Amino acid sequence: MKSTTRITALAAGALIAALCSPVGAAHADTATPRIDLRVLVVSDGGPATDAIAAELDTAGTPYTEIDLRQSGRQVIDAAFLADTVDGQPRAKFQAVVLPNDNPFAAGSAEMAALAAYEQAYAIPQVDAYTYARPEAGLQYPVNGGYSGSIDGVAAQVTDAGKAGAFGYLDGAVPFEDNSADVGESYAYLSTPAAGADFTPYVDAAIPGTSNRGSLVGEYKHDGRRELVVTFVYNQYQQQFRLLARGIVEWATGGVHLGADRNYFAVHVDDVFAADDRWNSDLNCTPGDVDCTDGSVEPDPIRMTPDDVDHATSWQTSKDFTLDLAYNAVGTVNEREDNNGTDLLADELVADRDAFRWINHTYTHAFLGCEQDVTVVPWKCATNADGSTKWVSQSDISDEIATNRAWGESAGLPLESDELVTGEHSGLRILPQQPDDNPNLGPALTANGVAWLGSDNSRDPEQRQVGSATTVSRYPVNVFYNAAKAAEQVDEYNWIYTSRAQGGSGICEDNPATSTCLTAPLDTATGYGDYIVPLETKTALGHVLSNDPKPHFIHQSNLAEERIAYPVLNGVIDGYDALFADNAPLVNLRMKDIGSELGKRAAWKSALASGEVTAYRVGDTVTVQAPDDVAVPATVPAGTTAGGSAFGTAYAGGLSGWAEASAGPLTLALPSSADAPSALRDAEGGTTAPDTSKAPRTRVPAGVTESVPFTPES
Numbered sequence: 001m002k003s004t005t006r007i008t009a010l011a012a013g014a015l016i017a018a019l020c021s022p023v024g025a026a027h028a029d030t031a032t033p034r035i036d037l038r039v040l041v042v043s044d045g046g047p048a049t050d051a052i053a054a055e056l057d058t059a060g061t062p063y064t065e066i067d068l069r070q071s072g073r074q075v076i077d078a079a080f081l082a083d084t085v086d087g088q089p090r091a092k093f094q095a096v097v098l099p100n101d102n103p104f105a106a107g108s109a110e111m112a113a114l115a116a117y118e119q120a121y122a123i124p125q126v127d128a129y130t131y132a133r134p135e136a137g138l139q140y141p142v143n144g145g146y147s148g149s150i151d152g153v154a155a156q157v158t159d160a161g162k163a164g165a166f167g168y169l170d171g172a173v174p175f176e177d178n179s180a181d182v183g184e185s186y187a188y189l190s191t192p193a194a195g196a197d198f199t200p201y202v203d204a205a206i207p208g209t210s211n212r213g214s215l216v217g218e219y220k221h222d223g224r225r226e227l228v229v230t231f232v233y234n235q236y237q238q239q240f241r242l243l244a245r246g247i248v249e250w251a252t253g254g255v256h257l258g259a260d261r262n263y264f265a266v267h268v269d270d271v272f273a274a275d276d277r278w279n280s281d282l283n284c285t286p287g288d289v290d291c292t293d294g295s296v297e298p299d300p301i302r303m304t305p306d307d308v309d310h311a312t313s314w315q316t317s318k319d320f321t322l323d324l325a326y327n328a329v330g331t332v333n334e335r336e337d338n339n340g341t342d343l344l345a346d347e348l349v350a351d352r353d354a355f356r357w358i359n360h361t362y363t364h365a366f367l368g369c370e371q372d373v374t375v376v377p378w379k380c381a382t383n384a385d386g387s388t389k390w391v392s393q394s395d396i397s398d399e400i401a402t403n404r405a406w407g408e409s410a411g412l413p414l415e416s417d418e419l420v421t422g423e424h425s426g427l428r429i430l431p432q433q434p435d436d437n438p439n440l441g442p443a444l445t446a447n448g449v450a451w452l453g454s455d456n457s458r459d460p461e462q463r464q465v466g467s468a469t470t471v472s473r474y475p476v477n478v479f480y481n482a483a484k485a486a487e488q489v490d491e492y493n494w495i496y497t498s499r500a501q502g503g504s505g506i507c508e509d510n511p512a513t514s515t516c517l518t519a520p521l522d523t524a525t526g527y528g529d530y531i532v533p534l535e536t537k538t539a540l541g542h543v544l545s546n547d548p549k550p551h552f553i554h555q556s557n558l559a560e561e562r563i564a565y566p567v568l569n570g571v572i573d574g575y576d577a578l579f580a581d582n583a584p585l586v587n588l589r590m591k592d593i594g595s596e597l598g599k600r601a602a603w604k605s606a607l608a609s610g611e612v613t614a615y616r617v618g619d620t621v622t623v624q625a626p627d628d629v630a631v632p633a634t635v636p637a638g639t640t641a642g643g644s645a646f647g648t649a650y651a652g653g654l655s656g657w658a659e660a661s662a663g664p665l666t667l668a669l670p671s672s673a674d675a676p677s678a679l680r681d682a683e684g685g686t687t688a689p690d691t692s693k694a695p696r697t698r699v700p701a702g703v704t705e706s707v708p709f710t711p712e713s
Contacts (some may be wrong), residue, residue, distance in 0.1 A: 004240065008061045033089040033121060037257050037614040037621070039063040040093040042076070042103065048128035049099050051235035055244040058546045060258035060603050060632050062612065064093070068103060076110040081117040091121040094616070095251035100130035119223040124251050133530055136228045137219030139197035145190035146206050150231065152177030153185075153204050155215055155239070161201030165250035166243065168218075168651035169582040173202055173215075175231075175239045187231035189213025197221060198228075199392055201250075202243065216243065218250070227251065238537075241544035242578060245651060249634075253619065255669065256615055259632045259655035262579070263586045264543050264571060265550035265593060267453070267473060268558060269322045269420065270480070272345055273330030273364060274300035275556040278481040280490040283504070285481045289373040301483045301556040302330075305347035311558055312354045314565065318572050321587055323550070325360035325420045325453075328406035349410050356589045357412040358453075362403040364422035367391050368429065368437045370382075379432055384597035388433075394428065396443035404447075418590045419444070419468070420453035427454055427465070441466025451594040456549060462597050471594040474542060474551045477535050478567060483560035485527035492531060493520040505685060528566065536570030543575060543585070548593045583651040599630045621667040623658075630657040632666050638670030 039056060041063050044051040050076060056063045066074050074080060082091050104111040118125055132138040141147040155173040157166045176184050189206045190213050192198035200214035219226045223239060227250050245260050276287035277299040284291035287298030315321060327632060331345035361367070369380035370389040381389040407414050421427070426440035444452065444466035452465055456472035463470050465617040496517045497503030507516035521530050539551055549647035557564035575585055588596070606612050606629045614623040623631050634655040639646045646667060647656030660666045 004188040009260055016293045019453060031088055032618045033091060035091045035094050035121065035123075035616045037062065037252075037255070037616060037623075038093050038096045039097060039251065039256075040081075041065045041097045042068060042099065044068050044103055046099055046129065047234040048229070049097060051233055051244070052097050052126065054235040054246060054260070055248060055260070055646060059248065059256075059260045060600060060607070061248065061252075061256050061323075061616070061633075062341055062607055068099075075678065077113050078116070081113060082121065088617075090615075091117070091123060093123065094253075094256070095124050095126065097126045097128055097251070099128055101125075101127040101136045101228065112655050115222070115224065118225075120392065122223075123226065124225045124253070126247060126251050127229060129229055129232050133153070133215075134193040134196070136226065136230075137193055137196040137217070138188075138190040138214060138228065138230070139193050141188050141190050143190075144206070144209060144211065145188065147188050148186065149183050150175050150185050150187045150189075150204060155202055155204040156212075157202055158200050160199050161216070161246070162580075164201065165254070166201055166246035166251035168580055168598075169242060170578060170580050173239055173242055174578075175245060176237055181686060182380075184237070185231055185233065187215060189215065190230070192217075201227075209491060216247075227427075234539065238541070238544065241541070249651075249653070252634075254636050254653050255616060256634055257612070257623065257632060259634050259657075260546045261548075261586050261650055261655065262546070262575070262583065263574070263588065264320075264539075264545050265548075265588055265590075266320075266441060266568065267325050267358065267550050267552040267590070268555055269325045269360060270330075270364065270555045271303075271324040271326040271348065271360070271550055272334075273327040274302035275480050275554055277301050277483070277556075278479065278487050278491045281486065283494050288481075289378050290376050292376060301481070301559055303344055303555050303559045305343050306349040306553065307559050307562065308344065308351060308550050310562065312351050312423075314568075316352060318568075320572060320585070321354075323356040323358055323589060324555075325358040325552075326403070326407065326412070327360050327362065327364045327422070328403050328410075329363045332406075335459040349412075352410070352412050355406060357414050358590060359400065359403050359414065359416075359419050360610075361399040361419075361422050362406070363399065365391075365395070365399055365425075366423060367396050367399065367421050367426035367440065368433050377432070390439055391426070393439040393443045396437075396439055397446055400443065400447045400449065402707065414590065415591055417448055417450035418453075419447075419451070420473075421541050421589075424453060424455045427452075427459055427470075429458060441468075444465070444468045451591045453552075453590065462594070462601060469594055469598060471590050471597065472549050474539070474549055476539065476551050476553050476564070476567060477531070478553055478557050478564055480554040480556055482563065485555045485561055486523040487524040488531065488563055489521050489523045491525070493517070493523075527563065532566045532570060535567045536574065539567065539571045540574055540649075548586070548588060548596050550558060550590060550593060564687055582649070599632070602629045603604060603632060605629075607617070616669075619669040619671060621669065623665040623667070625665070626660070627662050630659050632657050633667065635667055636670055640668045641665065675694050 028101040039061060041049060043065055045067065053065060054061065066076065081093065082089065084090060096118065102111050117123060126155060127136060130136050132141050139145060153175045155175060157169045158169050178184060189204060197220040198217055200217040202216040203212040203214050206213045214228065215231050216229050219228050225245065248256065276285050278285050279296060282291060282293055282296060286296045311322065331342045334342040334345065363704050368391065370391060371378045372381040383389055404416060426437045428434055428436050449468045452468035452470050454470040454472050456474045459470065460472050462472065479491055482491060494504050496507050497520050498508050498516050501520055507514040542549065553564045557693060606626055612625045614621065625631050634653055635646060636653055637649065639641055639654055641658055647654035
C-alpha cells in the first residue's frame, strides 16, 4: 500500500468525525438533519459533467458548480459541505456529481471530505464518466470486458433499472451512429468485481462473449452509493437524453426542485389557403415576392377533403392533436370562384372539434414594413425622409379581427388570445427589418392578443410585444412550397449544395448557420433516405430535451403526397418505442406552452438571484421563493401540498408547478418515499458510518476515450 493511501484514510476518519458530530447530537435529541435541495456538480470541463449540468439547468433544479480547472476555486471541505442552522445539522447538497469516481490527486483531502460527507448524510454520488475498475465496483475491462466504440449499439435497461430510476423507459437505449467516419461513443463494458455490491441499470452485450457489461449501475460500498457511468457522452446525444432523467432521479431520490417532461406540438399553417409550389426550372416559387419571372403562373397547393379525413384518422391512431393556423380568406375566395362551393372548408368545419385552431390572420398579409419588391431580395420601402414605411395599426387590427370573427362564426374552438401572423411578420426579420413594426404591439393590445407565435430560428427568446408574449416555434425543414417528395428534394438541393454542384451557394456563403451537402440528393430517394431521418432526429431531439416549444409545418405538407407524415410518424413512433406508458408525449396548445415558458423564465431568474431556499427534513419539503414566482417540483406519488394532491403523474412520480402564494410552500412526502439512510439512522439511533475505507486511486486527468487508463500499481 502506498503511503498516500494511509494518509487519505486517516484524513477521512478525521473529517467523518467532524461531519458526524452534529449528526451525533441529532441522535441524542431525535432531531433529523436538514438536506438542502441543491446538487453539487464538480466539473473538469468534460462533456459528461457539462451534460448533467445542462439537464439540471433545463429542468430548473438548483445546483452549485465547481470547476476543478479554475485557480482560486472554492475548496471542498467539511465546512463547505455541511453546517448547522438554528442548531439543526444541515447537509448543503442532496447529491454530488463528479467527473469520475475520484477526480482528485492521491491523498486528496477534498475527496476524503466528500466521502465523509456522503457517508454521514447518505448523499448519493454520480460518477459522470469513469473507467471500469474495482474502485468503481467493476472488473477491469481486460478481464473479459471491452473498451472501445459502441456506436450503433443497442443497450438495454435492466430489470433493476426499470424497477428504479429508469422505469420511464421501455427498455431499449440505442446509441447513435451518425457517421462511419466519426467515433461518437466510447465505453468500458464490464461485469461487477468479485464481492462488489454492484447493480447494473443499463447494460449492453460484451463483444465476443455471451455476457453483458454495465454502462450505468449502482455501486454500494463503505456506507456510500455511487451511480457509475462508463460511457462518454454530451448533452445532445440521444443516449444521454434518454438517461438524463433517470440520472437526476437516482441522485435526488425522486425529490427535487424542477421538472422534466417530453413535449411535442405541431402547428399546421395556412389552413383554408393555398401555398404556391416550388418551380424546379426557375429555382424559385412563382407568386413569391422574390420570384420575379412573371411568365410562369403560380401553381397552388391546397388540401382536399380526403386530406382532412387522413389527418383526423392519423390523429386518432397516434392519440395526437394538430393545431391548425387558419387564413379564412382562402375559403372565402374559393367559394367566390366556385359558386359558393368549398368542399375542403366544409370538411374542416364539420371536423372542427378534432383539431385545435389558431388565428393566422385573414389574408396572410405581410404585417411588418411595406415591402419594396422591385429588388431581390426585397427591402423595406421608405418615406421621403428616409424613414421606414410601416403597415398601419388599423390594417394589422383588421387582419386579426376579421379572421377571428370568421372563425367564431364557423364555430371553430378558438382561443381568441392566440395569434400567429403570416410569416411571423410584424416581428423583426433580418436583414431587411431589424425592428418590430411599431404598430404591431398596439394592434395586439387592442385585440386582446396574449400569445404571439415567433420563428425560433430568428427569434428564439420569449419576449413581450404589446400585450402579447412570444412563443417561439421550431420550423420543420419540410418546405411550405412542397407537396411532393421530389420537389422537396429539388429545393433542398438548391439551398444546400454549392454553386459548383449546381446549387444556390447559400450554404457556402453562410457556413456558420448552414452546412453544404457533399453531393446533391437523388430526387427519387433523397427525401426518405436523408431528409426524413434528419428532420426526425432534430425534432425528437427537441422532444427529449424537456423543450415545450411547438414545431410548425404547412397545410401543403398534408396534401398530395402528404410528405409531413413520415417525419411526424418518425417522431411519435420513435418516441413510443423508447418510453413506457407512464411517460407519454405532452401535447399542449400554444397558450399553455407560452405559460410554461414564462414560468420557467421567472423561476430561472429567481434561482439566479439567490431568492430560492429549499430543503427536506424527513418527509417534509419546504420551499421559500418570491411571492410572484411559481415553484416547479418533482416528488413521489402521494405527495400533497396544503393537504391537496400535488402535481400530475409523469414517469412514475409527480411533477408540476405550485402557483405563487405568500409564505413558504410545504410538500408532505408519502411515508413510503425513500429517505436517505442517514435520516433513518438519525431516527433509529444506528451506529456511525464505517470509516475504515476511503478512496485510494483516481482516473488520471489525461484519460480520454481513445487512451484506455492503466490502473496504478
